[in-house]
Amino acid sequence: MKILDAIKNRRSIRKYTNQEPASDLIKNVLHAGNWAPSAGNSQPWEFIVVKGEVKREISQEFYNFAKDYIPKAAYIPKDQKACMLEYSKDFGGAPIHIIVSYPNLNDKEKKKRL
Numbered sequence: 266m267k268i269l270d271a272i273k274n275r276r277s278i279r280k281y282t283n284q285e286p287a288s289d290l291i292k293n294v295l296h297a298g299n300w301a302p303s304a305g306n307s308q309p310w311e312f313i314v315v316k317g318e319v320k321r322e323i324s325q326e327f328y329n330f331a332k333d334y335i336p337k338a339a340y341i342p343k344d345q346k347a348c349m350l351e352y353s354k355d356f357g358g359a360p361i362h363i364i365v366s367y368p369n370l371n372d373k374e375k376k377k378r379l
Contacts, residue, residue, distance in 0.1 A: 279352060285316065285360040294363065313364040320362050324355045 295312050303309065315323060331353035335346050356362060 279357045281357055281359045283358060283360055291361065291363075298363075298365070309368055311366040313366060314361055315364065316361045321355075323362065323364075327356070328354050 291314060295314070298310075298312055299308065301308075301310075331350060335341060335349050335353065338346075341349065
């Protein structure tokens with residue numbers, strides 16, 4: 266029952282402190298991610314932890330994309346666009362980013378490596 270409670274009571278956080286989580290906590294999150302189910306237990310994902318200058322560069326690239334995309338996205342309610350643009354500047358100020366990468370299975374070269 267504890268896992269069901271955890272699922273039901275989980276919350277999305279979109280405002281962060283600037284305090285970087287401890288390395289052990291980050292490792293625990295990555296370890297939990299590795300336990301996610303995958304087809305045939307292939308686990309083709311890759312986790313990339315970024316911070317500092319790399320995080321700033323990724324945030325800037327995403328913001329450059331979002332400045333053009335969000336205003337034109339018809340499915341995003343008009344009253345939410347401004348806050349989404351603000352969030353896109355630096356992903357809400359999160360001190361680290363965990364990027365989950367998954368191979369394009371239509372790419373024959375990448376598929377061979379799996």
